[in-house]
Amino acid sequence: MSGQPALTGRSSALPRSLGVQNQVLFVLVIVAGAAVACSGFVGDAPNRLISGRPIPLWFAVDLRMTASIAVLGAALSVACLVPQSRPLHWAVAALAGALLMLVLAAAGQAASFLTQSGRPGSRISLGPTFWVLTAGASLALSDAMQRVGAGIVAQILAVTGIAASVALLAVGGAFDALSLAREFEIRRQVFADAVMRHMALVGASVGIAAAIGFPLGVATARRPGLQNPVFAVLNILQTIPSIALFGLLILPLSGLVTAMPRLAQYGIGGIGVTPAIIALVLYALLPVVRNTSVGLTGADSAVIEAGRGMGMSPGRIFREIELPLALPVLLAGLRIVVVQAIGLAVVAALIGAGGLGTFVFEGLGQYAVDLVLLGALPAIFLALAADFILQTLTAMLRVRSA
Amino acid sequence: MIEIAEVTKYYGDRRVVDHLSLTVPDGDFCVLLGSSGCGKSTTLKMINRLIAADVGTIRIAGEDIATVPAEALRRRIGYAIQSIGLFPHWTVEDNIATVPRLLKWPRERRRDRVAELLKLFRLEPAIYRAKYPHELSGGEQQRVGVARALAADPELLLMDEPFGAVDPITRDDLQAELAHIHRETKKTIVFVTHDIEEALRLATQIAVMQDGRIAQLGTPLDILEHPASDFVADFVGRQGIGLKLLSVRRVADRMRPGETGDGEPISADTSLRDALSAMTTRRTDRLSVRDSTGRTIGAIALADLVR
Numbered sequence: 001m002s003g004q005p006a007l008t009g010r011s012s013a014l015p016r017s018l019g020v021q022n023q024v025l026f027v028l029v030i031v032a033g034a035a036v037a038c039s040g041f042v043g044d045a046p047n048r049l050i051s052g053r054p055i056p057l058w059f060a061v062d063l064r065m066t067a068s069i070a071v072l073g074a075a076l077s078v079a080c081l082v083p084q085s086r087p088l089h090w091a092v093a094a095l096a097g098a099l100l101m102l103v104l105a106a107a108g109q110a111a112s113f114l115t116q117s118g119r120p121g122s123r124i125s126l127g128p129t130f131w132v133l134t135a136g137a138s139l140a141l142s143d144a145m146q147r148v149g150a151g152i153v154a155q156i157l158a159v160t161g162i163a164a165s166v167a168l169l170a171v172g173g174a175f176d177a178l179s180l181a182r183e184f185e186i187r188r189q190v191f192a193d194a195v196m197r198h199m200a201l202v203g204a205s206v207g208i209a210a211a212i213g214f215p216l217g218v219a220t221a222r223r224p225g226l227q228n229p230v231f232a233v234l235n236i237l238q239t240i241p242s243i244a245l246f247g248l249l250i251l252p253l254s255g256l257v258t259a260m261p262r263l264a265q266y267g268i269g270g271i272g273v274t275p276a277i278i279a280l281v282l283y284a285l286l287p288v289v290r291n292t293s294v295g296l297t298g299a300d301s302a303v304i305e306a307g308r309g310m311g312m313s314p315g316r317i318f319r320e321i322e323l324p325l326a327l328p329v330l331l332a333g334l335r336i337v338v339v340q341a342i343g344l345a346v347v348a349a350l351i352g353a354g355g356l357g358t359f360v361f362e363g364l365g366q367y368a369v370d371l372v373l374l375g376a377l378p379a380i381f382l383a384l385a386a387d388f389i390l391q392t393l394t395a396m397l398r399v400r401s402a
Numbered sequence: 403m404i405e406i407a408e409v410t411k412y413y414g415d416r417r418v419v420d421h422l423s424l425t426v427p428d429g430d431f432c433v434l435l436g437s438s439g440c441g442k443s444t445t446l447k448m449i450n451r452l453i454a455a456d457v458g459t460i461r462i463a464g465e466d467i468a469t470v471p472a473e474a475l476r477r478r479i480g481y482a483i484q485s486i487g488l489f490p491h492w493t494v495e496d497n498i499a500t501v502p503r504l505l506k507w508p509r510e511r512r513r514d515r516v517a518e519l520l521k522l523f524r525l526e527p528a529i530y531r532a533k534y535p536h537e538l539s540g541g542e543q544q545r546v547g548v549a550r551a552l553a554a555d556p557e558l559l560l561m562d563e564p565f566g567a568v569d570p571i572t573r574d575d576l577q578a579e580l581a582h583i584h585r586e587t588k589k590t591i592v593f594v595t596h597d598i599e600e601a602l603r604l605a606t607q608i609a610v611m612q613d614g615r616i617a618q619l620g621t622p623l624d625i626l627e628h629p630a631s632d633f634v635a636d637f638v639g640r641q642g643i644g645l646k647l648l649s650v651r652r653v654a655d656r657m658r659p660g661e662t663g664d665g666e667p668i669s670a671d672t673s674l675r676d677a678l679s680a681m682t683t684r685r686t687d688r689l690s691v692r693d694s695t696g697r698t699i700g701a702i703a704l705a706d707l708v709r
Binding site: 300302303304305306307308309310311312313321324325 | 450452472473474475476477481483485486487488489490491500501504547550551560
């Protein structure tokens with residue numbers, strides 16, 4: 001990025017010179033081009049247990065679709081070679097967004113096209129080319145948005161626009177023929193329950209972690225002597241591998257329930273939701289406590305002295321000065337914790353906590369990639385959505401109190 | 403009136419303030435002058451109980467401050483510091499209205515007071531009241547800081563090197579504004595600085611401090627003409643003493659009433675040093691003098707400066 005202005009400067013002096021003006025876009029275009037040329041856009045398998053035969057893009061979709069994708073790809077390759085400017089970045093953002101939509105539509109078209117023409121019962125799964133193109137288009141879009149210096153509003157519009165278009169395509173049945181959609185179709189009700197359970201796990205653990213971590217963070221900010229012992233313990237917790245922690249909790253909790261059988265009535269047990277939430281809370285504590293502590297100690301001491309000198313009470317200084325000033329850092333901590341918990345909760349399915357991880361482990365057991373994706377994709381989507389919402393909130397706060 | 407009687411403060415075994423007694427009459431501008439570590443800031447902060455005195459009593463208007471709740475006491479005393487400490491997430495208006503809000507003034511009264519203070523510091527209320535501190539220059543921030551200290555019309559104003567961090571030209575403006583405000587409002591001000599020029603310019607009374615004690619207490623002229631010890635003489639500076647003397651005397655002291663001089667008249671409040679400067683730049687040895695209403699009331703000649 002730092003080399004960009006110099007390159008632009010040179011190119012304005014020599015407008016004819018053809019060089020790579022946007023390295024990020026250049027790499028993305030090369031990788032995407034290679035993926036289209038060398039790997040399958042979708043896989044065609046006679047049943048879910050056999051891995052599919054790769055089918056390249058141009059055999060999977062009709063000529064119009066292939067041509068449209070090729071034209072967009074060509075336009076993007078030109079865009080990384082000509083002198084860069086703000087309008088060009090906007091154009092790249094629009095092209096990348098269009099490419100993303102087109103690739104998604106192409107996947108749906110390929111599936112319905114191949115299932116109609118192929119053997120009955122054959123399964124069309126998404127291939128490497130699809131993933132590389134989707135990832136490439138998304139990266140190009142976000143890179144272009146960053147280069148324009150798009151504000152919060154533009155970013156919200158872009159993200160909601162894309163999400164709405166994908167939802168519209170899905171509701172319209174564009175993806176129905178894909179094997180992923182078929183796995184979903186069979187498990188429609190189970191899927192909805194799993195998503196709700198996943199969000200409940202995350203919500204409960206983040207809520208409890210905040211309730212414990214926030215006062216602990218305030219305490220460490222007030223008494224620097226507490227910082228070493230508290231952070232030592234939390235750091236050690238953070239280093240325990242998640243699967244190990246889930247496993248380690250089974251024994252003491254089962255022992256507890258054996259000793260006090262009444263606890264079982266409340267759903268507490270060695271496996272299931274209880275150890276999952278405990279483990280998620282333990283992992284969430286470090287970011288919550290650390291960010292609370294850093295946020296509160298970050299306030300300028302002169303500001304606090306001025307508040308005291310004018311006769312503000314300690315409680316008022318905390319509520320009206322320290323807390324609002326620490327809020328962006330607190331929200332950043334919350335963001336880390338939510339995203340981390342959404343990912344870790346997938347693993348919690350291993351000890352019977354339910355959630356999206358159920359599909360992942362079921363799919364791993366059956367060697368059914370589509371089932372793994374049915375668990376993994378919504379988890380990724382949830383994490384991205386939570387990250388985006390909290391990041392936007394933080395940015396809005398920073399703008400107000402810069 | 404502030405009466406500080408036999409006050410001592412220990413930091414560990416070190417006596418940072420040592421049996422210090424000082425009386426500041428109402429309407430006085432008292433400057434605590436000294437090098438860093440002499441106990442001047444500690445003394446100031448004991449007056450609003452940001453630091454508790456270990457021994458001795460401090461009375462404000464006859465009332466022992468130890469008997470008043472600290473927060474109630476501080477709301478009666480304006481406080482401005484070098485690092486200003488404006489609340490970065492509040493507008494200029496909210497910052498200035500901090501103490502009035504603590505005192506539960508009605509909204510209308512707070513608004514009017516903020517506008518009045520912004521005008522006093524030559525900041526247009528329509529432009530400045532909704533700005534955030536990071537949108538202001540250093541000088542504007544310090545003006546808002548002092549306006550905030552004055553907001554609830556306190557009986558007493560404590561200032562801890564308030565102009566230490568601004569550039570010399572802005573500092574000059576701010577000093578002139580503060581001197582003007584002191585003359586207008588007759589507030590009692592206790593002001594901490596290590597800058598002898600600033601002290602001479604602003605003070606009606608200077609307390610030169612050394613090792614937690616007052617080495618000399620007197621008017622600026624006293625301190626310059628009759629330093630009580632070698633320490634004081636060294637501190638106020640033996641070099642350029644003549645110019646410093648000129649800077650503490652006013653044109654009004656040496657003026658020839660009824661006579662007239664050349665060119666644009668200068669104010670009777672001007673220091674003799676500034677008068678000398680004006681004569682030098684205008685290449686004249688005689689200037690007209692006006693009063694605060696702009697009426698010409700006399701003249702001053704070069705010879706009058708050295709009389």
